[in-house]
């Protein structure tokens with residue numbers, strides 16, 4: 463079994479979860495951590511068992527022994543950090559939102575192709591049991607056609623204008639942080655919408671803090687999506703179909719659930735609770751692709767990431783969400 467040396471760029475909250483996942487994989491070597499601060503890199507490295515700690519991202523990217531870098535800086539920096547890692551010969555898996563806008567994502571993809579390196583957006587749902595179960599049920603035909611999707615994600619972080627969730631300079635706003643999930647649901651289960659409408663409410667720092675979005679499809683299907691830092695609803699979507707409905711959600715208890723309501727039949731519930739919240743499956747996919755000489759993942763292809771960021775751009779335009787410098 464080929465082993466891969468993993469580097470972590472930006473040891474924040476999400477990197478801690480991802481590192482827990484890496485520990486479950488026999489072919490992943492927890493190799494290096496890069497932080498803007500040497501002390502933070504050392505603390506993270508000793509907590510999770512990484513071999514090297516660097517006090518800058520540049521040093522992390524320059525280490526010839528690193529095979530794959532996982533990037534979990536704020537979205538505002540994904541473009542810059544991904545380009546730097548690719549130009550240093552590293553394969554990259556970068557957190558969502560992949561970048562701030564379509565132009566940035568296109569440049570990242572072009573660079574990966576130019577360097578002949580692997581690149582993937584770290585999208586969590588496609589690897590999870592609740593998503594797989596939902597696909598299986600839809601494929602069985604028991605629900606018929608999807609007619610409407612209602613998707614949501616909200617939680618209540620305390621307002622802090624410096625925090626990446628509220629700071630426009632760091633790509634702040636609920637849409638790119640959590641609203642991206644209902645958008646992923648709609649793209650996955652129905653597709654790219656033909657028409658979009660959106661309304662947002664803004665925080666005192668000017669970042670969007672609640673957004674409601676409507677998708678319309680020429681086929682007659684529709685979706686309504688909502689994300690917010692003001693309410694607390696967890697994450698999920700409800701598919702309203704010809705012959706029944708299905709809820710695909712992760713509750714505040716962290717359990718993944720699929721609730722199947724076929725008209726005229728008893729309700730069925732499927733509950734899943736993967737180890738390390740299932741983050742290791744994304745890392746496993748990167749290494750499976752590299753083992754098979756693939757430069758992108760068939761599970762999360764770069765074409766999906768482009769559809770996603772283009773849709774997010776269209777939503778932002780309708781809702782009046784602009785990042786500094788755009």
Ligand SMILES: NC(=O)c1ccc[n+]([C@@H]2O[C@H](COP(=O)([O-])OP(=O)(O)OC[C@H]3O[C@@H](n4cnc5c(N)ncnc54)[C@H](OP(=O)(O)O)[C@@H]3O)[C@@H](O)[C@H]2O)c1
Nearest residue numbers: 472473474475476477497498502534535536537557558559
């Ligand atoms: N897939 C998921 O389920 C999931 C869940 C949560 C978050 N995420 C994504 O992961 C990324 C990071 O989120 P997080 O919650 O881990 O954020 P976080 O806890 O704030 O960590 C971000 C890290 O980025 C680094 N950083 C670099 N430049 C920075 C700057 N100018 N200001 C602040 N921090 C900066 C910091 O590390 P150093 O200063 O030590 O280098 C910081 O620890 C986001 O893109 C987010 O969307 C994904």
